[in-house]
Amino acid sequence: MNLQSDRSEILAGEYMHGDDFPKVPVRADSLTTLTSTDFPHFKNWFDSYVGTFASDDPAIQTNIDLKYQHTQRVCRAAVNIGKDLGLDERNLCLAEIAALFHDVGRFEQFKRYRTFSDKRSINHAAFGVEILRDKSVLSHLDKSEQNLIIGSILLHNRAILADDGDDRSLLHSRLLRDADKLDIWWVVTDYYRQKAAGVNNEGLELDLADTPGISPEVYKNIINGKTILFDSLKNLNDFKLLQVGWVYDINFLPTLRRLKERGYLKMLQSFLPDSEEVRDIFTAVFHHIDSRLKEG
Numbered sequence: 001m002n003l004q005s006d007r008s009e010i011l012a013g014e015y016m017h018g019d020d021f022p023k024v025p026v027r028a029d030s031l032t033t034l035t036s037t038d039f040p041h042f043k044n045w046f047d048s049y050v051g052t053f054a055s056d057d058p059a060i061q062t063n064i065d066l067k068y069q070h071t072q073r074v075c076r077a078a079v080n081i082g083k084d085l086g087l088d089e090r091n092l093c094l095a096e097i098a099a100l101f102h103d104v105g106r107f108e109q110f111k112r113y114r115t116f117s118d119k120r121s122i123n124h125a126a127f128g129v130e131i132l133r134d135k136s137v138l139s140h141l142d143k144s145e146q147n148l149i150i151g152s153i154l155l156h157n158r159a160i161l162a163d164d165g166d167d168r169s170l171l172h173s174r175l176l177r178d179a180d181k182l183d184i185w186w187v188v189t190d191y192y193r194q195k196a197a198g199v200n201n202e203g204l205e206l207d208l209a210d211t212p213g214i215s216p217e218v219y220k221n222i223i224n225g226k227t228i229l230f231d232s233l234k235n236l237n238d239f240k241l242l243q244v245g246w247v248y249d250i251n252f253l254p255t256l257r258r259l260k261e262r263g264y265l266k267m268l269q270s271f272l273p274d275s276e277e278v279r280d281i282f283t284a285v286f287h288h289i290d291s292r293l294k295e296g
């Protein structure tokens with residue numbers, strides 16, 4: 001993986017916000033071994049950084065809060081799934097830091113473009129890495145640990161994760177992707193519940209039209225267990241199915257167990273049309289989960 005090449009995906013332009021936000025001073029006691037006590041240092045930076053985006057406009061503040069709270073839950077999910085996988089303290093700490101910063105680009109993205117659609121703005125993962133580099137946030141860490149965190153962040157929003165890379169990098173990339181998806185399922189089911197009660201947040205709909213039915217291409221892909229790409233989405237139902245289809249991209253059984261226990265997919269089904277096609281999709285999806293859990 002070429003970490004540098006992802007930087008070219010970022011649109012050129014000066015930071016409109018956070019320019020005055022200080023760089024993290026490089027600590028003399030260069031860390032070579034992370035422990036759980038290092039996390040608060042990064043959390044403090046993150047909290048202060050997010051604080052610079054505070055807005056009197058409720059439409060903006062809602063989305064800042066949403067990403068901040070999402071980040072906190074992804075941190076918890078990464079640690080909890082990581083514990084179930086038997087990770088040691090150092091790897092748990094790395095996973096928690098990668099989770100803390102995985103969406104750091106979202107705040108500036110929303111401030112600048114008023115959207116969370118990467119397609120309509122910038123790749124938020126690459127943008128986040130640019131911010132971390134610009135502010136020297138990770139610079140006191142061992143280079144290999146910096147690369148692990150940066151690599152996981154850069155890969156967390158890829159439609160498909162390639163199998164290349166060393167085992168440890170792959171483990172962290174997979175863990176972050178699982179933890180992120182697990183919480184996005186929480187975010188979107190909570191939002192669709194609110195939407196049913198009349199609350200709208202276009203930021204969470206990627207500006208897709210809430211029209212009836214589902215697209216044939218989306219149906220064909222999900223019923224065959226294939227990844228649905230953002231480019232193929234025609235309406236909000238398609239987007240919900242893209243979120244359902246993430247189940248085929250889940251890496252670890254502890255994540256699948258949590259997904260099943262929490263009932264997110266059943267909730268998503270209740271927000272989709274009660275058609276034969278949709279019922280077929282969910283039959284296949286639930287079968288997939290049960291057979292993976294049974295195989296162990």
Ligand SMILES: [Fe+2]
Binds near residue numbers: 070103
């Ligand atoms: Fe995320």
